[in-house]
Amino acid sequence: MNKLLxxxxxxxxxxxxxxxxxCGSGPNKSDQSASAASSGSAGSxxxxxxxxxxxxxxxxxxxxxxxxxxxxFFKSLVDEYNRTQDRVEIEYSTFxxxxxxxTKLPTAFASGEGPDIYMISPGDFMKFAKSGLMADLxxxxxEGAKEDFLPASLDAVxxxxxxxxxPFELExxxxxxxxxxLKEANVAVPKxxxxxxxxxxxxxxxxxxxxxxxxxxxxxxxxxxxxFLWQQGGSVLSxxxxxxxxxxxxxxxxxxxxGRFFREGLSPKKLQAGPWEIxxxxxxxxxxxxxxxxxxxxxxxxxxxxxxxxxxLPIPEGGQAATDAGGWKFAVNGKSANVEEAAKFVMWxxxxxxxxxxxxxxxxKFAYSPRQSVVEAGKDIYSKGMRKVFxxxxxxxxxxxxxxxxxxxxxxxxxxxxxxxxxxDGAKAAAAADPLIxxxxxxxxx
Amino acid sequence: xxxxxxxxxxxxxxxxxxxxxxxxxxGLLVFVFLPIAYAFYVSLFDWxxxxxxxxxxxxxYRELFGDAQWWQxxxxxxxxxxxxxxxxxxxxxxxxxxxxxxxGRASGIVRTMFLMPFAITSIISAIIGMFMLDxxxxxxxxxxxxxxxxxxxxxxxxxxxxxxxxxxxxxINIGYNMIIFLSAMKEIPADYYEAAAIDGARGFRAFWHITxxxxxxxxxxxxxxxxxxxxxxxxQILVMTQGGPMNSTEVSVLYIFKQAFELLNMGxxxxxxxxxxxxxxxxxxxxxxxxxxxx
Numbered sequence: 001m002n003k004l005l006x007x008x009x010x011x012x013x014x015x016x017x018x019x020x021x022x023c024g025s026g027p028n029k030s031d032q033s034a035s036a037a038s039s040g041s042a043g044s045x046x047x048x049x050x051x052x053x054x055x056x057x058x059x060x061x062x063x064x065x066x067x068x069x070x071x072x073f074f075k076s077l078v079d080e081y082n083r084t085q086d087r088v089e090i091e092y093s094t095f096x097x098x099x100x101x102x103t104k105l106p107t108a109f110a111s112g113e114g115p116d117i118y119m120i121s122p123g124d125f126m127k128f129a130k131s132g133l134m135a136d137l138x139x140x141x142x143e144g145a146k147e148d149f150l151p152a153s154l155d156a157v158x159x160x161x162x163x164x165x166x167p168f169e170l171e172x173x174x175x176x177x178x179x180x181x182l183k184e185a186n187v188a189v190p191k192x193x194x195x196x197x198x199x200x201x202x203x204x205x206x207x208x209x210x211x212x213x214x215x216x217x218x219x220x221x222x223x224x225x226x227x228f229l230w231q232q233g234g235s236v237l238s239x240x241x242x243x244x245x246x247x248x249x250x251x252x253x254x255x256x257x258x259g260r261f262f263r264e265g266l267s268p269k270k271l272q273a274g275p276w277e278i279x280x281x282x283x284x285x286x287x288x289x290x291x292x293x294x295x296x297x298x299x300x301x302x303x304x305x306x307x308x309x310x311x312x313l314p315i316p317e318g319g320q321a322a323t324d325a326g327g328w329k330f331a332v333n334g335k336s337a338n339v340e341e342a343a344k345f346v347m348w349x350x351x352x353x354x355x356x357x358x359x360x361x362x363x364x365k366f367a368y369s370p371r372q373s374v375v376e377a378g379k380d381i382y383s384k385g386m387r388k389v390f391x392x393x394x395x396x397x398x399x400x401x402x403x404x405x406x407x408x409x410x411x412x413x414x415x416x417x418x419x420x421x422x423x424x425d426g427a428k429a430a431a432a433a434d435p436l437i438x439x440x441x442x443x444x445x446x
Numbered sequence: 447x448x449x450x451x452x453x454x455x456x457x458x459x460x461x462x463x464x465x466x467x468x469x470x471x472x473g474l475l476v477f478v479f480l481p482i483a484y485a486f487y488v489s490l491f492d493w494x495x496x497x498x499x500x501x502x503x504x505x506x507y508r509e510l511f512g513d514a515q516w517w518q519x520x521x522x523x524x525x526x527x528x529x530x531x532x533x534x535x536x537x538x539x540x541x542x543x544x545x546x547x548x549x550g551r552a553s554g555i556v557r558t559m560f561l562m563p564f565a566i567t568s569i570i571s572a573i574i575g576m577f578m579l580d581x582x583x584x585x586x587x588x589x590x591x592x593x594x595x596x597x598x599x600x601x602x603x604x605x606x607x608x609x610x611x612x613x614x615x616x617x618i619n620i621g622y623n624m625i626i627f628l629s630a631m632k633e634i635p636a637d638y639y640e641a642a643a644i645d646g647a648r649g650f651r652a653f654w655h656i657t658x659x660x661x662x663x664x665x666x667x668x669x670x671x672x673x674x675x676x677x678x679x680x681x682q683i684l685v686m687t688q689g690g691p692m693n694s695t696e697v698s699v700l701y702i703f704k705q706a707f708e709l710l711n712m713g714x715x716x717x718x719x720x721x722x723x724x725x726x727x728x729x730x731x732x733x734x735x736x737x738x739x740x741x
Binding site for chain 2: 102103106107109110127128131132133207209215216217218268269270272285406407410414417418420421423
């Protein structure tokens with residue numbers, strides 16, 4: 001009855017909001033239960049033992065949002081794991097990314113039907129961690145595995161000395177550019193903010209944008225902007241994360257720099273493809289674009305005839321190199337009845353055999369593994385083409401994407417838009433946002 | 447004997463009528479009224495959907511009264527409604543009149559053309575609309591430039607975005623409302639127009655004195671349904687602007703969506719939903735009374 005009421009509640013919100021269309025999507029193509037075959041095949045972490053509950057397998061739900069090749073990878077990962085188990089079966093479901101964190105995960109948890117294993121982004125991390133929906137994974141790391149992870153990547157998922165999720169990818173940002181367009185305009189690859197601005201101005205011609213930046217509010221919008229703040233030593237929050245540090249000259253400068261591209265028409269305020277797609281450069285609709293490591297494979301495979309290259313993000317006068325290291329994390333539901341079994345799968349997938357992590361980071365997509373042994377194992381791949389620039393010139397300046405509460409992201413996004421649309425200058429926007437961030441922190445801590 | 451027969455027939459009719467209505471009434475109860483009541487219940491709690499609810503009394507309602515962003519979104523919704531509803535009504539009626547006048551195969555072709563945007567999923571229509579209004583590569587700006595006008599930012603402008611969205615939603619919905627008007631027009635007996643013509647009433651006078659009064663029921667239906675619909679617009683706005691730029695298209699339902707599913711303030715979002723429900727309810731009652739009182 002209680003479950004029914006809870007479900008009705010979630011339904012009520014959806015009904016009243018008239019959200020049928022937005023919430024209606026079911027599992028994306030697959031709601032597959034990978035069939036368990038016999039436990040004959042070898043698996044490094046296979047802890048096969050006789051079924052304890054009367055021959056019935058423990059079923060674990062795994063929610064994901066990936067599609068295409070990435071979905072296929074996770075499906076095969078689940079299949080492989082299931083084949084090595086005779087008392088556990090993982091059921092893999094993947095959903096549209098737009099619905100995944102906004103409706104699917106919250107409604108599943110609210111109705112008591114949440115997954116045992118799920119993917120979580122830095123933007124939602126704290127909310128789920130504080131709600132007891134992330135189990136402490138510290139005890140489940142295989143021996144020596146914890147030391148293999150970059151300390152900063154584990155710090156980004158540690159709360160009260162507990163490792164609440166497993167990082168499995170680091171996606172770094174770089175400045176991608178069309179070599180021919182720069183050459184034709186006699187523009188050198190920009191290294192400083194002033195050079196980036198001057199280059200964008202020269203390269204903006206007709207319908208070709210000088211520089212593509214994300215124009216719409218959302219976590220990705222902030223994600224791309226943070227490096228400009230960090231390059232000057234600025235920060236959104238104080239070091240202990242309890243109050244705003246937004247009202248600073250560094251913020252004002254980073255906001256003004258960002259806003260100028262849009263106000264002067266060097267960056268489009270509306271894009272047809274997502275700002276994370278390299279297609280803007282690939283289709284020669286832009287000369288430069290700030291985007292992440294994930295774009296390399298597409299640039300090489302789909303747009304191989306376009307001379308796309310990458311450089312580190314330009315820095316301000318006297319600033320230091322900094323880039324954002326984003327990436328989703330694997331979490332285990334702290335309220336699951338089978339935390340241990342779920343954690344074992346997560347560890348098997350990305351803290352065990354380096355080959356699985358390497359396949360994910362180099363074949364399925366291009367990202368850095370937070371594990372040093374994986375980067376070492378893939379040395380050859382990490383020094384191929386544009387990857388070499390990331391490995392040699394960008395990797396060391398990576399700062400993990402901050403896990404600010406959604407309320408804080410919203411206020412920062414508002415400040416960025418206020419400068420983009422000329423409502424305020426950077427200093428005024430930073431000053432206006434400062435108390436709102438403190439309010440948001442207070443609200444989020446409730 | 448006869449009265450007993452009549453009584454039993456009335457009882458049987460009553461049973462048949464309510465028997466047929468029962469599944470619908472159960473559906474309404476389970477999927478509409480119970481959730482509304484439960485949403486009100488949730489609105490009295492502080493709840494993020496991930497942890498147990500904690501009772502907050504009227505705190506969510508007190509908070510919404512001081513929430514400037516919410517009231518701004520309500521004002522934006524009212525503006526949307528005030529522009530959208532009359533335009534949709536007039537353009538649908540005008541299209542129906544024109545189509546009513548067209549005879550032969552051309553009528554079917556034009557009707558299909560008008561209905562096409564509505565026949566596609568609203569999300570797809572919104573994406574098509576967004577592409578058409580793209581400042582750099584959109585067909586609308588290409589046409590404007592060809593006609594000697596300047597390119598417009600449309601969805602990328604804080605002053606144009608809401609009106610651009612209205613334009614796209616009109617483009618999607620005109621066909622459907624036009625078909626409703628057209629069906630009602632076809633029900634009007636031709637004799638009325640012939641009689642009016644003998645008395646010298648043609649064209650606009652015939653429309654004003656015959657067509658419009660006889661379309662009253664249909665007009666009431668369309669006005670009420672589109673007003674309610676205008677307060678609930680979400681999916682197309684979410685696709686086209688996500689409430690931007692600078693929150694200039696953040697209508698009430700979008701603000702509620704953000705509170706509920708981005709910030710996970712389920713209790714607060716339920717309170718906002720309940721207030722919006724009351725606003726729509728009162729407006730619809732007022733509209734219904736106003737339209738049905740005019741004889």
